Amino acid sequence: MTPDIIVIGSGFGGAVHACRLAEAGLAVLVLERGRRWAPDDFPRGPDDAWIYDVDEPEKQNGWVDLRFLDDMWVAQGAGVGGGSLIYANVSIDARPGAFASGWPAPITFDALRPYYTRVSEMLAPETLPETQLTPRHRLLREAAERIGAIERYRKVELAIAFDPNGRYPEERPPDERATKTFMNRFGREQGYCIHAGNCDIGCKAGARNTLDLNYLAVAEDKGAAIRPLSVVSHVASEGRGYAVVYHELKGGAASSGWHGPREW
Numbered sequence: 001m002t003p004d005i006i007v008i009g010s011g012f013g014g015a016v017h018a019c020r021l022a023e024a025g026l027a028v029l030v031l032e033r034g035r036r037w038a039p040d041d042f043p044r045g046p047d048d049a050w051i052y053d054v055d056e057p058e059k060q061n062g063w064v065d066l067r068f069l070d071d072m073w074v075a076q077g078a079g080v081g082g083g084s085l086i087y088a089n090v091s092i093d094a095r096p097g098a099f100a101s102g103w104p105a106p107i108t109f110d111a112l113r114p115y116y117t118r119v120s121e122m123l124a125p126e127t128l129p130e131t132q133l134t135p136r137h138r139l140l141r142e143a144a145e146r147i148g149a150i151e152r153y154r155k156v157e158l159a160i161a162f163d164p165n166g167r168y169p170e171e172r173p174p175d176e177r178a179t180k181t182f183m184n185r186f187g188r189e190q191g192y193c194i195h196a197g198n199c200d201i202g203c204k205a206g207a208r209n210t211l212d213l214n215y216l217a218v219a220e221d222k223g224a225a226i227r228p229l230s231v232v233s234h235v236a237s238e239g240r241g242y243a244v245v246y247h248e249l250k251g252g253a254a255s256s257g258w259h260g261p262r263e264w
């Protein structure tokens, strides 16, 4: 395929672009530095592929890229779906006041409001059903009531699939893979949340609405190609277009080395 569009990265920015441009009929290629993760290979043990090292991705191309800056630490997901792999699925709209200053004039809450709605249609955030409140959640609500701060308590929207008929903890299976499954509206199989609390390190129940299961699924169904383990080294203008140079990593952490470079 000769792409019309090359999208670098498959996180929230890249996934939305890949989806909408593929829907518009353009040939889209997505280059993603990390792996395509599946429930059976999410990291769990100390020897698993946890760390993505930007200096040596051929040796360490695991789950998360940690950056230690002067006054903050940043954790970035590495893989098909980018940050959606590790953001604990918390999907809260920004408050209108957040746009009061510091933004270009066209960026206002009212201007963005329709897009929050569109994103919600894809990520399907919902709040924890009353029938599935965990003991910790009940305690938090009780504590808020007791200190007279119940107005500060609220459930947050989570991009997680909750079984509409589920009850906690009676129907919590001991094994994440034993959850009830369903087909999401993009034709990808998911499971319902069993409250295992592993949202940041990959949900083996498949309950998280990560980007690979919605925006990127649509993009692929519309013909987009996603290339995991493809590390872009530079983009240069060339003639009337651009050259995108990238390296393909060979497999996972066990095998080190590069293919490439390749160029478009």
Ligand code: SF4
Binding pocket: 160, 192, 193, 194, 195, 196, 197, 198, 199, 200, 202, 203, 204, 205, 206, 207, 208
């Ligand atoms: S099953 Fe566990 S890891 Fe999966 S979404 Fe629910 S709480 Fe998160």
